[in-house]
Amino acid sequence: MAFASPFASVDGRRVFSGAYDVASTPVGAYLRNAIPIRHSALYVLDPSGTVVARNGEQPRAPQRLKVVDPALAASLEHRSEGSSGAGDGQRRYVSSPIAGTPWRVVVAAPSKLLYDAVRGANTWLALAGLAVVSLLALVLSHRYVEGRARLAVLYQELERAVCTDALTGLCNRRQLESEHLARAASAARRHGLPLAVLLIDIDHFKRINDGYGHQAGDEALAQTAAVMRSQMRQEDLLGRWGGEEFLALVTGATTDEAAVAAERIRAAVAAHEVRLHDGTLLRLTISIGVAAATREVPEETIRRADAALYAAKAAGRDRISLAPSSPVESLRRDATDTKPWIAAAGRGALRSGDQTLPHGLRDG
Numbered sequence: 001m002a003f004a005s006p007f008a009s010v011d012g013r014r015v016f017s018g019a020y021d022v023a024s025t026p027v028g029a030y031l032r033n034a035i036p037i038r039h040s041a042l043y044v045l046d047p048s049g050t051v052v053a054r055n056g057e058q059p060r061a062p063q064r065l066k067v068v069d070p071a072l073a074a075s076l077e078h079r080s081e082g083s084s085g086a087g088d089g090q091r092r093y094v095s096s097p098i099a100g101t102p103w104r105v106v107v108a109a110p111s112k113l114l115y116d117a118v119r120g121a122n123t124w125l126a127l128a129g130l131a132v133v134s135l136l137a138l139v140l141s142h143r144y145v146e147g148r149a150r151l152a153v154l155y156q157e158l159e160r161a162v163c164t165d166a167l168t169g170l171c172n173r174r175q176l177e178s179e180h181l182a183r184a185a186s187a188a189r190r191h192g193l194p195l196a197v198l199l200i201d202i203d204h205f206k207r208i209n210d211g212y213g214h215q216a217g218d219e220a221l222a223q224t225a226a227v228m229r230s231q232m233r234q235e236d237l238l239g240r241w242g243g244e245e246f247l248a249l250v251t252g253a254t255t256d257e258a259a260v261a262a263e264r265i266r267a268a269v270a271a272h273e274v275r276l277h278d279g280t281l282l283r284l285t286i287s288i289g290v291a292a293a294t295r296e297v298p299e300e301t302i303r304r305a306d307a308a309l310y311a312a313k314a315a316g317r318d319r320i321s322l323a324p325s326s327p328v329e330s331l332r333r334d335a336t337d338t339k340p341w342i343a344a345a346g347r348g349a350l351r352s353g354d355q356t357l358p359h360g361l362r363d364g
Contacts (some may be wrong), residue, residue: 008163008178030140031055035133040109041069041091042133049073049104049108065106072108088112098137100145105137167218168225171239176247180237181298184249188294196258196292198248200228200265203246203317213250216276224284227272247302254290255322262288262320270318285318289310293325 004017031053035042042055049065072093075084081094093108160287163175171180188195202224209217221244229238232248240248248265250258268287274282289309291301304323312321 001350008175010178011128012182020319021144027233027289030136035109036105037109037113039113040107041072042108043106044098045104045106052103054307069108072106076106083111086109096134096137098144100148101141105141107133121245140347165240168222168230168240170246171237172223173239173247176237176239176241179303180239180249183235184251185296185298185301188251192251192294194254195298195301196253196255196261196290196296197303197305198250198252198262199241199289199302200246200247200248201287201307201313202244203287203313205284208282208284208292212276212282216280216282219276220274220282220284223272223274224286225269226271228265228286231268232261236261250292255290257323258290258292259320259322262290266318266320286316287312288320289323290320291323 002017002019004015006013006015008014031037031042031044035055038163039300040055043065044052044054045065046052046109050062050066051065053274054068064073065076071084072091075082075093076095082092084091084093090111091108092111093106095104095106097104141175163171166173184195187193202221205220207215208220225238225240226245228246228248232238232250235251239247250261255260266288272283276282287309289305289307289312291305291308293301308323309322312319
């Protein structure tokens, strides 16, 4: 039996695969002594007719049924139950699929032992033995299917635990770096659309942990994350970058357009009251660094967004800061202004030095 399981790595998505011999498992051990009738045969076959496991001595290498038991294989090509062979060598057989798998089980026993008049109740014992074997085969297949289903559920839960931040329910940094960033940047380059990165930090978060305890800090983080996510489009992504810092990917947005989204998020957090478990109400603010590019590696866009975030904090917090364009796009637009844009809460306009951003941003 072959198996394969995908997983995320630092180098991208990979697949762990392998196989094992069913005949060497407890299933094989059970089949080897499952039928007490002499000269009987019990086979588990895959769709190609290869013997997966059998009673008696196991073959050293996989073999087709037509090699192991030619007469039975020829009969199975026409009917799923009946007789094979002739004379004293005639056998009665039956074949049945194993639910939830591509396999089937085939049982064959000498007709003489099944139907000839023999001493005592041996005939009925043989028939009872076949019935018990069939029942056990069904139970075994049912347990196999149940086990596969449990493994699938456990794998989904494991993948969710590895990729999700348990506190906020957002994707974690590992998932952002290993999958989402590269995929979003690749799509931006392929379609010629910009990709904006927002680096978000909760202002003075240490004061909450110090003043109210870490449980309050966890509650504040979870509620703030929910408020920020509610202000974003379905196609955008928000993840926890670490501690009280978050990273958002805004697809198809220029720096100016991303500034509108950032301001909307900032205003929503500032207006929200965080309610702690003891009823205490807190108001938090956030600082946001914004950077966007079309043809730039994600690491460089994040670096510029991080620099803009530091500029927002240095300017007094509770505001957004727009990073200058990437060097490649600056050359393409012949841009000369490299100062970060700063958006202060409550000023009514976004300014950089003596310049003001377009009026539409003030509406955001």
